[in-house]
Every structure is written in C-alpha cells, then in structure tokens.
Amino acid sequence: MTTFETALTRLVGVRHPVVQTGMGWVAGPRLVAATAEAGGLGVLASATMTYRELAAAIRETRCRTSEPFGVNLRADAVDAADRIELLIREGVRVASFALAPKAGMIARLKEAGVVVIPSVGAVRHAEKVAAWGADAVIVQGGEGGGHTGSIATTLLVPSVVDAVDIPVVAAGGFFDGRGLAAALAYGAAGVAMGTRFLLTRESTVPDAVKRAYLERGLADTVVTTRVDGRPHRVLRTELVERLERSGAARGLLHAVRNAARFRRLTGLSWTSMAREGLAMRRGHELTWAQVIMAANTPMLLRSGLVDGRTDAGVLASGQVVGVLHDLPSCQELITGMVDQARAAIDKLGAAVRA
Structure with a gap:
C-alpha cells in the first residue's frame, strides 16, 4: 500500500495526508468513520448540531472506528466552551474551526492534548492563529465550496507555507492524486x-x-453574497438566481423566517441566537443585516443536502464539481489518490533523471 508520511500524518496519527472537511448536514458519523477507516482524517460538522447531537455523534463515530477523527467547531457559538470541554472529555484527536478561534480556546485545547487546526483564507489569518499556538492550518483558496476568498489556491497555499512554521493543509480545487502531488510540491x-x-x-x-x-x-x-451576506460558493440553481435578483428587504425577510425555523429545529432561544449574532458581528466585522442573513445558511443547506429539495435549497460546492463523474467509496477515493500521487511523483522523478 502506498503511503505518504508528512507533518500532518505525524501530527494527527493518520495513514494518509487527506482530510475530509466538516461540511454542515453532510459530515456525520458514517462519512467521518469511513474516512478514518480509509486512513484519512474525517471531521464531524458540529455547527448544525445541538450539543446533545454532537455528543451522540462523537459516540457513534467512536463505535464505527478506532482511528483518529476531528470535530469542526464554531468559535462564536454561545456554547463553544462547553463543546471544547466535550471534545476533551471524549478524547477527540482534532479540533478544527471554520473561523479563527480565540487564543484562549487554542490554549485550552492544546493543554488537554487536542490538536488544533483552524481553517483560514488569508496569509494574515494563518499568521495570527500560528502565533496563538495552532498546530496546523487548513488553507482554502477561492476554488473551494462554502465560504471562500478570492485568492486562488495555487497562490494562497505557497504564500502561507512561506509565512508560517506549522503544517499547512491545502484546500480548494483538490479531487485526485495529481492535486495531492502538487500540494506536496508546494510544501503543503x-x-x-x-x-x-x-x-x-x-x-x-x-x-x-x-x-x-x-x-x-x-x-x-457561482460565488454569491445573497445566501448569508458573505461570499459563498454554490451550485447555480433557479433559487440562487432568484436570490441574486431579490432586493435587500426581501432577503432580510426570508432570513428572519429561516432564523425562526432554525431556532425551532435546534431548540435555541431567541436570546441565545441574539448572543451568537452579536459574537458574529464583533468577531467578523459584519453588519446587523449580514448577521440576520446568516440565518439563511443552515436552513437553505438543509433543504438541499438533507431534504433533497434542489428547487428550494442551496447546494454548496467547490469548482471541482465540474470534473467529478463518479461516487467512489471513501476507501477507493483515498487509496486511489495516494497511488496516483505516487505515480505522478515517480514520473516526475524519471523525467528529472533523464
């Protein structure tokens, strides 16, 4: 079996340097455990889970695999501190963050032996979390799905590699072994x-x-700001086209309705949601309109990714969707990637010797 030992595999104890990201409504115990069993790092998505659901998901994942896995956290969640303590008690190997965690959160996790890997989209953000003690960073370029920046992965990844002294994991535009070989060549x-x-x-x-x-x-x-006020890469659908054409007032009204639906689904009080909104506004320099629009994201994604409503949901997607044509198992995907990466590197080595 082909394997690559890198700073990432040594850090988290996996066999292959491949990470499955914490996608809301998608990265549950079945997918995470399958990734872990295949030798990669699977990451549970907790932003769309209640605290109890997260605890149950961690236990279920434990039952499915004995391999290391991670949990993605929202640093601005009202119960973020409680969730961090849950990860520590359950012995979760990795804590990832979609947005930069506070320095105190990183310190608490590291004190307990949890590996901290925030996701970033800019060099300055990577430098900040590295200075606070993050163990590694996932760097997502503009090709990626969900919230994204405008800098291409091919430029962002080497820039971050040059700027920090911690392992860098490249994200945005990857789907096969050729991409893995290229990322390793960039220094990821x-x-x-x-x-x-x-x-x-x-x-x-x-x-x-x-x-x-x-x-x-x-x-x-398409990258749109009409979903939740921040750049979000999604599939082009009739719903997205309508959101793009809708006025600000209509978008806000839709978001308020989705906030009510999300509150009922999660059991959060209006007070708790207001506190989370305030934390988002302060931590990410959002307007109140953008905070209210953020209520769109979980419910619109749920409609598409859980309920199957392609007509009424938003489908987050990276640009790689255009080159994907099959549904492999996680085992087939990961082993195929590392074998292809090895072949690509060997081919380059032969060319250099010639």
Whole structure:
C-alpha cells in the first residue's frame, strides 16, 4: 500500500495526508468513520448540531472506528466552551474551526492534548492563529465550496507555507492524486476536500442531489453574497438566481423566517441566537443585516443536502464539481489518490533523471 508520511500524518496519527472537511448536514458519523477507516482524517460538522447531537455523534463515530477523527467547531457559538470541554472529555484527536478561534480556546485545547487546526483564507489569518499556538492550518483558496476568498489556491497555499512554521493543509480545487502531488510540491503537508467527499457512497446526501452535482460543469458554480451576506460558493440553481435578483428587504425577510425555523429545529432561544449574532458581528466585522442573513445558511443547506429539495435549497460546492463523474467509496477515493500521487511523483522523478 502506498503511503505518504508528512507533518500532518505525524501530527494527527493518520495513514494518509487527506482530510475530509466538516461540511454542515453532510459530515456525520458514517462519512467521518469511513474516512478514518480509509486512513484519512474525517471531521464531524458540529455547527448544525445541538450539543446533545454532537455528543451522540462523537459516540457513534467512536463505535464505527478506532482511528483518529476531528470535530469542526464554531468559535462564536454561545456554547463553544462547553463543546471544547466535550471534545476533551471524549478524547477527540482534532479540533478544527471554520473561523479563527480565540487564543484562549487554542490554549485550552492544546493543554488537554487536542490538536488544533483552524481553517483560514488569508496569509494574515494563518499568521495570527500560528502565533496563538495552532498546530496546523487548513488553507482554502477561492476554488473551494462554502465560504471562500478570492485568492486562488495555487497562490494562497505557497504564500502561507512561506509565512508560517506549522503544517499547512491545502484546500480548494483538490479531487485526485495529481492535486495531492502538487500540494506536496508546494510544501503543503496534505490536502483537504469537501465536495469530493460529499460525492462518495458513504455520504448521506440524497442520491438525487448527488446526481444533480454530477451533472454540473466547471462553470456551474457561482460565488454569491445573497445566501448569508458573505461570499459563498454554490451550485447555480433557479433559487440562487432568484436570490441574486431579490432586493435587500426581501432577503432580510426570508432570513428572519429561516432564523425562526432554525431556532425551532435546534431548540435555541431567541436570546441565545441574539448572543451568537452579536459574537458574529464583533468577531467578523459584519453588519446587523449580514448577521440576520446568516440565518439563511443552515436552513437553505438543509433543504438541499438533507431534504433533497434542489428547487428550494442551496447546494454548496467547490469548482471541482465540474470534473467529478463518479461516487467512489471513501476507501477507493483515498487509496486511489495516494497511488496516483505516487505515480505522478515517480514520473516526475524519471523525467528529472533523464
């Protein structure tokens, strides 16, 4: 079996330098455990889970695999401190963050032996979390799905590699072994993928939605701010086109309705939601309008990725969707990637010797 020992594999104790990202409504115990069993690092998505649901998901993942896995946390969640203590008690190997965690959060996790790997989209953010003690960073370029920046992965990753002294995991635009080989050549310690893992057999996304993804081309995603006020890469759909055409007032009204739906689903009080909104506004320099619009994200994603409503949901996607045409198992995906990466590197080595 082909393996690559990198700073990432040594840090978290996995066999292959491949990370499955914490996608809301997608990265549950089945997908995470399958990734872990295949030798990669699977990451549970907790932002769309209540505290109790997260505790249950960690236990279920433990029952499915004895391999290391991670949990993605929201640093601005009202119960973030409680969730951190949960990870510590349960012996979760990795804590990842979609947005930069506070220095105190990193310190608490590291004190307990949990590996901290925030996701960043800019060199300055990587430098900040590295100075606070983060063990590694996932660096996502503009090709990635979900919230993204405008800098291409091919420029952002080497810039971060040069700027920090901790392992860098490249994300945004990766789907096969050629990409893994390229990331290693840039100096990264591995790759992280979302859309590619969403389109696997172990992913719980409805089959009809997976088929909708597989039918798309390279030009069939768009970065929009109409979902939640911040840049969000999604599939082009009629709903997204309507959101793009809608006025600000209509968008805010839609978001308020979704906030009420999300509150009922999660059991959060209006007070708790207001506190989270205030934390988001302060921590990420958002306007109140953007905070209110953020209520769109979990419910619109749930409609598509859980309920299968491609007509009424938003489908987050990286640009790689245009080159994906199959639904492998996680085992087939990861082993195929590392074998292809080895072949690519060997081919380059032969060319250099010639």
